[in-house]
Amino acid sequence: NAGVTQTPKFQVLKTGQSMTLQCAQDMNHNSMYWYRQDPGMGLRLIYYSASEGTTDKGEVPNGYNVSRLNKREFSLRLESAAPSQTSVYFCASSGGFVSNQPQHFGDGTRLSIL
Amino acid sequence: EDQVTQSPEALRLQEGESSSLNCSYTVSGLRGLFWYRQDPGKGPEFLFTLYSAGEEKEKERLKATLTKKESFLHITAPKPEDSATYLCAVQATNQAGTALIFGKGTTLSVSS
DSSP states (O other): OOOEEEEOSEEEEOTTOOEEEEEEEOSOOSEEEEEEEETTTEEEEEEEESSTTOOEEOSOOTTEEEEEOSSSBEEEEESSOOGGGOEEEEEEEESOSSSOOOOEEOOOEEEEEO | OOEEEEEOSEEEEETTOOEEEEEEEEOSSEEEEEEEEEOTTSOOEEEEEEOSTTOEEEETTEEEEEOSSEEEEEEOSOOGGGOEEEEEEEEETTSSTTOOEEOOOEEEEEEO
16 A cells, blocks of 8 residues: 655756656545645645645745646646755645545655755 | 644653653634654654544554644653654644644654
């Protein structure tokens, strides 16, 4: 039972490069989320997708774009990477958008931008 | 402004020494409070959901409780394998969808 799978696990980019982080879940969840985790800041929501075909901004969306490819997959794209985007990125999913079901997380992508 | 504050930031215990972690929150309306455990290099792992004041949940050596202003995670007779960062998050009624507001976490170290 894989749960939420993120690829890649590690990545180093140069400033200005672009990259897409991939996320897939096998729990048949409707809602998916992207967070970033920085030391001393806690987890902050970047974008979320309440259901297939919808996406919306979270707390820190600037510099990112997302695509909900299908019910299973939700990708996060950095069009022109900046050092301030060095972080650990987590994808999560939950069963319902309106209900207060818990979110389940992947193991993250550790991204360094030089 | 909705806010979640966890204390202490770090806690060191001896094996078998019981203690509690605190999560205080300020939200306009609480839909749910969540506790997660995070090991180094891993994503947060779901532990408990609490929905209303007075509610309690237990799992092995962990017990979570909820009041109108805070939640406690009680750890009874901890073992070294309980060492991790514990995260608290709330879901507020005025937040879009199921967005969670996370605290910064408490890092627990249990030595034998």
